[in-house]
Amino acid sequence: MDSVKSQWISIIARGLSLAAEEKGISLENIEEKIVVERPPRAELGDLAFPMFPFARDFKIAPPAIASLVAQALGDLQEGSLKIAGPYLNVFLDRSAVTEDLLKEVVARADGYGRSDLLAGQKVMVEFSCPNTNKPLHLGHLRNDAIGESISRILKAAGAEVQKVNLINNRGVHICKSMLAYQKFGEGKTPESTGIKGDHLVGDFYVKFNQWSKEDSTAEEQAQEMLRQWEKGDPAVNELWETMNRWTIEGIKETYEKTGISFDTYYYESNTYLSGRDQVLKGLEKGVFYKDEDGSIRLDLSDIGMDTKVMLRSDGTSVYMTQDLGTAIARHEDFPFDRLIYVVGAEQEYHFKVLFHALKQLGFSWADMLYHLSYGMVNLPEGKMKSREGTVVDADDLLEDLSRMAREEIVAKERAEAVGDVDTTAGKIALAALHYFLLQVSPYKDMVFNPQESLSFNGNTGPYLQYMSARINSMLDKYNERAQEFEGAVLDSSLLNSEAEWDLVKLISSYPSQVRQAASELNPSIVAAHLYDTAKAFSRFYHDCSILGSGDKNLTKSRVALSEAVLQVLKNGFDLINIPFLSKM
RNA sequence: GCGUCCUUAGCUCAGCUGGAUAGAGCAUCGGCCUUCUAAGCCGAGGGUCAGAGGUUCGAAUCCUCUAGGACGUACCA
Secondary structure (H helix, E strand, O other): OHHHHHHHHHHHHHHHHHHHHHHOOOOOOHHHHOOOEOOOOHHHOOEEEEOHHHHHHHOOOHHHHHHHHHHHHOOOOOEEEEEEOOEEEEEEOHHHHHHHHHHHHHHHHHHEOEOOOOOOOEEEEEOOOOEOOOOOEHHHHHHHHHHHHHHHHHHHOOOEEEEEEEEEOOOHHHHHHHHHHHHHOOOOOHHHHOOOHHHHHHHHHHHHHHHHHHOOOHHHHHHHHHHHHHHOOHHHHHHHHHHHHHHHHHHHHHHHHHOOOOOEEEEHHHHHHHHHHHHHHHHHHOOOEEOOOOOEEEEOHHHOOOEEEEEOOOOOEOHHHHHHHHHHHHHHHOOOOEEEEEEEHHHHHHHHHHHHHHHHOOOHHHHHEEEEEEOOEEEOOEOOOOOOOOOOEHHHHHHHHHHHHHHHHHHOOOHHHHOOHHHHHHHHHHHHHHHHHHOOOOOOOEEOOHHHHOOOOOOOHHHHHHHHHHHHHHHHHHHHOHHHHOOOOOOHHHOOOHHHHHHHHHHHHHHHHHHHHHHHOOOHHHHHHHHHHHHHHHHHHHHOOOOOOOOHHHHHHHHHHHHHHHHHHHHHHHHOOOOOOOOO
16 A cells, blocks of 8 residues: 555646646645645545645645646546545545555565564663562553563564563662561461462562561661672572562563563673772763762753762662663673663653763763653552552452453353363453553553453453454354355455455555554554454444355455454554454 | 643543544443354444644644643652
C-alpha cells in the first residue's frame, strides 16, 4: 500500500503542475507540500488529498483547485479520482491492491511488518531493575511490559537490540531486610517455609519497617550495616549473598511466567566501585567538587539546577555513583548508538543529572542516552502505598488472573476443546495483563481497577486471542475439508465487500504502524491497530460465511484473506507479548 | 516557591507530523445463537475535548495565561 500511496502522490503532483502551468504560475517542491490523508468515511474514498496548502499559490479557493487538477489529469488507469469539495479523493483499484497485499503477506510471513528503519543501529534497552529486598509489583509489570515490547518493536524495525537489567542489590534499603532477618529470621529459608524467595525477603523488609517504628535506632543500625557491607565484613556479606540469591531466583521465576527476558544482567554491586573511581577522576579533572560537608558534588547551575551528591561524605556510594559506573561498563560491553532507560517519570531529574555528568566527564556517547519515562499505575483509591499494604503484588495478580481465566474456560464449557486448561489460562492471563498495560501511552499515568480492569470482554487481550483462535480453527477446518475445495482459485476481485476492503486496508497499514511505534517508542500504537484489525475481522466473519460461502473460489479467497489477518495478529502479538492460542 | 508532565462520554482510554460529522471498551437500554467458538455481532442514549485568549483558510492537536491534579526539586532508589 505504501507504494500505491507514493504512486498517487506523484500523480497528484503531476496534476498540480499541469494545472499550475495552465494558470501560468510556478510551483516548487510540490511533492513535499502534498498531504495524504484517509477520508473519515470509506464511502468518500481510500486516499484523500486536501488542496488547502495550494490555495496561496493558486490564489483561488481549494475546491476550484481540486477541479482544475482533476481536469488536468483526465482519465486514469490506476483507480479513480473524485472531487469532494476542497479534497481530491482517490478510489483505489481494490482487486489489484488486494491481490498484491495477499501475495506480500504470504511471502513475508512472520517477517511481515518488519522493516529496515533502524537497520545497523545498536540499541540497548534497560528495564525492570528490581531491588533485591522485595518481590515485583504492578509498577514493575508495567515497566517490564513496556521494556520488553519496545525491545521487540525496535528489533522489528531492524535494530540490533540488547536487553539489559540492572539489579539494585546494594544500598541501605537492602540492609534493612537483612537486618530484620538477622533479628527475626530464626534461620527460615524459602525451602523450609515453602515461600518464594523474593516474597520471603520482602516479608522481612516489611518487618523492618514495623520494627523501626518501635526502635528509633533501627535506621542507624541499617546505615551501620551498609558501612560493614562496603568494608567487606564476611558475615554481612554471606547473609547478603544468600538473601540476594533468594530474591533474584524468585524474580526470575516471575520473568519466566511473564515472557520477559534479558541478554545481560548488571549488578549494582559490581559497578558501584568503578562508579566511585569515575567520581574521583571527575574530582581530579575539576568536573566535580568537594563540598564543605565532605561530599563530592556536581554543580548544575549551568543548566539551571542545584548541586547533586555524587559520593557521600563517608565515602559510600549513592544511586548516581553506580549508574555512572554501569553506563560506562555498558558502553564498553556493547558500543550502542542509543541506550534507552525505561524508568518511571519520577526519576526524570536523576537522569538529567546522570546524562549531564557523563557529558561533563567527556563521554561523547552521553548524547545517545534516552530516558523513556513512563507514568505510574494508580489504584481507584489513589497511589499504591507499601506502608498501607495497597501494593498489588505481581505474582498474586498473575495468579488471580489465571484463576479467573480458568473459571471462564470451565464456565464456557471449553475445557475439553482447550486441552491443557492451566497453560491456556496462564496465557490468557498474560494477554489480559499485557494488553491492559500497553494500550495506554507510556508517558501517561494510568488507573488499575482490579474489578473492572481484568475483564476478558471488549477491548482486551483475550478478545484478540479469541479472534485469532477462531480464525485458526476455521483454517483447520478448511484444511480438513481440502477435497471439497480442490481446484479453487484465489480471485481477489471476489473480495468486494466493504468489510473485506476494511481488512485489506488494516493489514496493509500494519507495517507503517510498527514503524511508527518504533520511532515513537510507543507499543500502544501496535495494540490499538491489532484491536482494530480483530474488530474488523469479527464483523466480517459475522457477516460473511467463509467455508459455507457456496462458491469455492470465494471460499478460497476469503480463506486467503483470513490467513493474512491471522498473520498480522500473530506478528503483532509477538510485539506486545501476547501469547497466540490456537484454541480457546 | 521553582521545574516537568497530565486534564477528551458516568468510568478506563484512543485520536498519526493541525484538516471533512471527535472514536473504542466498560457501565445503561434494546435486538441477534437448529449455520465456521455468543470471550461474539448489531443498534440507542451519553461530549462547550478543564476554562480564556492567540496563531491559521482550518485547532482536541501549536503558543500564552488561568484553574485543578501528578511527579520532582534527598548524603533514598
